[in-house]
Amino acid sequence: MKTILCYGDSLTWGFDAEKGGRHRLEDRWPSVLAQALGERVTVIPEGLSGRTTAYDDHLAPTERNGAKVLPTILGTHEPLDLVVILLGTNDLKINAGGGRAFEARIGMERLVQIVRSFPYQDDHGVPEVLIVSPPVFVETPNDVYDQLFGHALAQSRLIAPAYVALAAEAGCHVFDATTVAEATALDGVHLDAANTRAIGQALVEPVRTILSGR
Template identity: 55%
Template sequence: MKTILAFGDSLTWGYNPETALRHEFFDRWPNVVGRALGHKVRVISEGLNGRTTAFDEDFVAADRNGARVLPTLLASHQPLDLVVIMLGTNDLKRSTGGGRVFESRQGLERLVEIVQCFPYQRGYEAPKLLLVAPPPFCETMEPDFALLFGHAVEESIHFRSAVTKVAEEYGCAMFDAGEVCETSPLDGVHLDAENTRRLGEALVGPVRELLDLGD
């Protein structure tokens, strides 16, 4: 059995823009992947609302800095065969990454370095990496989310190119979520149930290939 760590933010946690609660278990994309691949894999879902690549948000209870939390997760869940990282959305807040994809790219590079260079238990190798570019934002009339992310709708289009650049430089696989799903106009950044399922279904093929699982 192969072990996969799905490391992300609210898009991985399964935030429902209709209710502000959580999607049903099998609507969340990590569980869609796990269900499709069955006994061949174990998918560990590590999604947290508001998580950034490497930036602090000190006014919340949970530690949202992905770079600070990731080493503990790698140690806790090893041995790992694959780490899937989908982060960057929350870096575009002005209070974290300054609202630019450039800073998000730098944070993603740090996460990749952590995975590739972590001192795993003797006998365990570094896992493979799949970087998933978040889908671009869309316009929303929801006042709080418009204030948080409205300035970055155009900027979010650059997620694909930024993540592609990191993947090429560090020898990782890459997938663009924007090719298969769209954010909801209810808040401009999250996925409804259909779109998060669609993302999981689209990731089954790349994951199967990376882990050499066959058909």
């Protein structure tokens, strides 16, 4: 039996930009991944809207700093074989992360360090890490989201190469979600059901390969 933790923000939580609620459970990418991997793999979705890699959001009603929460989540769900991290979108908010891909990169590096240094309670070993870069932003007529993210259209394109470089340095796995998914123009950031499913489908083979080495 293998266990995967999917750690992310609203793209993992399944925010529906069209209806304002949440995508159906079966449409969220962790659910698609779980369905494809079968009963011998447990996939745990841990998505929170607004979560950053490692930055405080003082306007939020929840703890959105991913680095602060991750140790508790690791302890809750261990033993783990793989941690998939899809974060970085909210790091591009000026009020929460600074607005640059650089902040996302160093924040993601901190998360990798946390996964690898956590004091796991059994001899299962340290889980593998798969970094997933979020789809790039697109232009939107939505004024609220344009104010939040419109300044960072170019920066959103720099996250994927930054994560590729980090993965090479840290010796972990990486996948660029932009290769299979596109943000909706409804808000320029989130995914429709088809595109969130596409991420889950695209991760199936890379995840199988990673788990086969455990």
